[in-house]
Amino acid sequence: MSFKTLPVVEEILSANDRIALENRKLLQGYGILAVNVMASPGAGKTSLILRTIEALRGRLRVGVIEGDVAGRVDADKVAETGTPVVQINTGGGCHLDALQVQNALKKLPLDEMDLLFIENVGNLICPTGFALGEQLNMVIANVPEGHDKPIKYPGIFAVVDVLVLNKIDLMPYLDFDLTAFRTAIRALNAGAPLFEVSCKTGEGLPAWVDWLAEHSHPLDVGP
């Protein structure tokens, strides 16, 4: 009987990464900007998506994939706006994976879309490890959860391409230290833009929407 060590050197999530790459190529082929929307539960992921859809009406055609443990509450809200939406229920799973997104993409009218929001399961930990085929990763923090979240969950705040702080209308009522929050964000992720918004009052939303619209036309090379 002989024992030996066999070198493997394989990324554990390589199967997921391969499918994510296929998704990404498919979406790029249609000229669709795909955004992976991550946040803790109740941060306002669906609210921000709804507000953004409203603001982009007539400018960009949006599609949505909703990821939730159960139910289709969020998908129904999106569908009411006339936006194509597919609900994924993970049945307890704490994140979306590339295969779920691949199946969802088959149900969306990709040739009639410029922008795809993939609303991940509410969670600040698990979604970061699983690429879905997105071009932009974003995280939505929110005022009631406190200014210390970036320091407590550095993994997600460090890797995203864009950050939103939602519910700034509640700032006067809570002990949220905005300076500490901004400092922590800069420490972890110097390059990513931060938009401070309220989906309730609409404050700060135009800057976010304009930024997103600019990034939705990667092929437009204008003067």
Next chain:
Amino acid sequence: MAPMHELAVTQSILDIALRHAERAKAQRILAINLVIGELTGFVDDSIQFYFDFLSRDTLAQGARLVFERIPPRARCHTCRTEYIPPDSRLWTCPECDALGGEVIAGREFSVASIEIE
């Protein structure tokens, strides 16, 4: 259906190990050596727990999972010093006090090797 994060991941670890073991015509997998960065947030005990369950009646039944944990490392944007960022505090360069740094280690997540017979 994955009731927990670690379950899906553990299935991937098992799939990778079995594929390599079968290709090498191994009789049995004795151990799987994993390299896991501390920023990935995966829990060793939880992976081993799922592994013992998932590996039943496979070549990997009874295999030991060996975790090499890689601590996070950051490189200062300003003076390029590499440092280990503190847990739950602002990332500040110990040399020049500049805020932040680029993550250069801590996100590893791979099967390095397997021990077979």
